[in-house]
Every structure is written in structure tokens, then in C-alpha cells.
Amino acid sequence: AQSVTQLGSHVSVSEGALVLLRCNYSSSVPPYLFWYVQYPNQGLQLLLKYTTGATLVKGINGFEAEFKKSETSFHLTKPSAHMSDAAEYFCAVSEREYGNKLVFGAGTILRVKS
Amino acid sequence: SAVISQKPSRDICQRGTSLTIQCQVDSQVTMMFWYRQQPGQSLTLIATANQGSEATYESGFVIDKFPISRPNLTFSTLTVSNMSPEDSSIYLCSVGSGGAYNEQFFGPGTRLTVL
Numbered sequence: 001a002q003s004v005t006q007l008g009s010h011v012s013v014s015e016g017a018l019v020l021l022r023c024n025y026s027s028s029v030p031p032y033l034f035w036y037v038q039y040p041n042q043g044l045q046l047l048l049k050y051t052t053g054a055t056l057v058k059g060i061n062g063f064e065a066e067f068k069k070s071e072t073s074f075h076l077t078k079p080s081a082h083m084s085d086a087a088e089y090f091c092a093v094s095e096r097e098y099g100n101k102l103v104f105g106a107g108t109i110l111r112v113k114s
Numbered sequence: 115s116a117v118i119s120q121k122p123s124r125d126i127c128q129r130g131t132s133l134t135i136q137c138q139v140d141s142q143v144t145m146m147f148w149y150r151q152q153p154g155q156s157l158t159l160i161a162t163a164n165q166g167s168e169a170t171y172e173s174g175f176v177i178d179k180f181p182i183s184r185p186n187l188t189f190s191t192l193t194v195s196n197m198s199p200e201d202s203s204i205y206l207c208s209v210g211s212g213g214a215y216n217e218q219f220f221g222p223g224t225r226l227t228v229l
Binding site: 032034036041042043044045046049090100101102103104105106107 | 115118147155156157158159162206208210217218219220221222223225
């Protein structure tokens with residue numbers, strides 16, 4: 001069965017600092033991995049995804065994530081935080097064998113301090 | 115990506131009543147999904163709604179409580195029946211992009227408060 005663990009329900013960084021949001025997954029087969037962002041009172045927006053091929057994937061707003069099979073991780077990073085990055089971030093996994101249904105992590109709220 | 119709208123955007127309801135949430139997509143899609151996001155929680159899949167077939171419910175969710183309609187390839191409704199305060203959540207619909215990876219795109223959500 002699939003599962004996703006996001007370490008840290010809240011992360012606080014200073015503006016301009018590195019953003020690192022951690023995600024570990026459990027999957028019996030090579031998974032598809034996603035990061036979504038949810039701004040206050042809004043739906044979810046897809047940031048980036050890993051399906052196959054290159055393990056370092058780039059997304060919108062300067063975010064990127066690296067799929068590390070040996071570590072079962074898919075951490076999200078951004079070199080320099082901006083105030084507009086403050087939001088909640090969800091890591092999700094899906095498997096073709098489960099009809100590509102998404103299983104979400106608990107979410108990480110990112111706070112950016114000026 | 116598809117443009118998805120939901121109605122209503124928010125509502126306050128009395129316990130024991132029912133609310134129907136609409137989800138409209140600007141293009142034809144095969145797979146639609148309904149999720150619940152309880153306060154301070156992550157998203158939980160309620161059911162998958164494919165056009166032309168009965169919705170498939172996840173463990174813990176039943177049709178009597180959350181009936182779903184999918185009359186065509188651009189529209190779906192979710193009804194929250196006989197509501198209680200525990201049903202206070204954000205309800206989101208999403209659509210699958212199709213293909214091998216089926217990434218999902220989400221609507222803005224419906225914020226429901228049950229008194």
C-alpha cells in the first residue's frame with residue numbers, strides 16, 4: 001500500500017533562504033510522485049511531478065525536487081524563498097496499479113519571514 | 115490543464131440537511147475525483163466518478179452519505195447528506211489528465227460549515 005510521510009508540519013525560513021520540504025514515500029512499485037501547493041482559501045496547484053526519466057525535476061515558481069529511489073524520498077527545494085511562497089505544500093504518490101489514485105501526505109505549512 | 119469551477123464556494127448549513135456541490139470542467143475528462151479536507155488535515159479521497167459508471171467509493175465513505183452524479187464528461191455533483199458538524203470540511207473535485215501518469219488538477223474547493 002502507498003503512503004507518504006512529510007517531515008515537519010511547519011517549516012519557517014527567512015526570505016532569501018533555502019527552502020527544503022521533506023517527503024518520503026512507501027510504494028511497492030516505482031511510483032509517480034507529485035508536489036502540490038495550496039494557498040490560503042484556494043484549491044491545490046500542481047508544482048511538479050516525477051513519472052519516469054530524469055530524477056531531478058523542475059517545477060513552477062523556481063521549485064525543484066529530486067527522486068531518490070534508494071532513500072524513497074522526493075524532497076522539494078527552492079534556492080531562495082520569497083514571501084509569496086508562504087503556503088501549504090502537499091506531497092502525493094500514485095501507482096498505476098491503484099488506478100493512479102493520489103495518496104497525500106499530511107502537508108507542510110511554509111512560513112517565510114521578512 | 116483543465117479549468118475547474120465549483121459551486122458553491124462556501125456554505126453554512128444546519129445539521130440534518132443536505133448540500134449538493136457542483137463541479138464543472140471546461141473540457142471533457144474521463145476521470146473525476148472528490149476529496150475531503152477536514153480542518154487542519156490533508157486530503158482524503160472520497161470517490162472516483164467516471165462517466166457512464168457508478169462512482170467507486172473509498173473505504174469509510176458510502177453512497178448513502180455521499181451520493182455522486184456524473185451525467186456527462188464535463189460535470190459532476192457530490193451531495194453531503196444528513197449533515198453533522200463532523201462534515202465541516204473543504205470538499206474538492208479534481209480531474210485526471212488521462213494517459214499513463216494521470217496527474218490531477220483541482221478545483222478551488224467548497225468550504226462547508228455545519229452548525
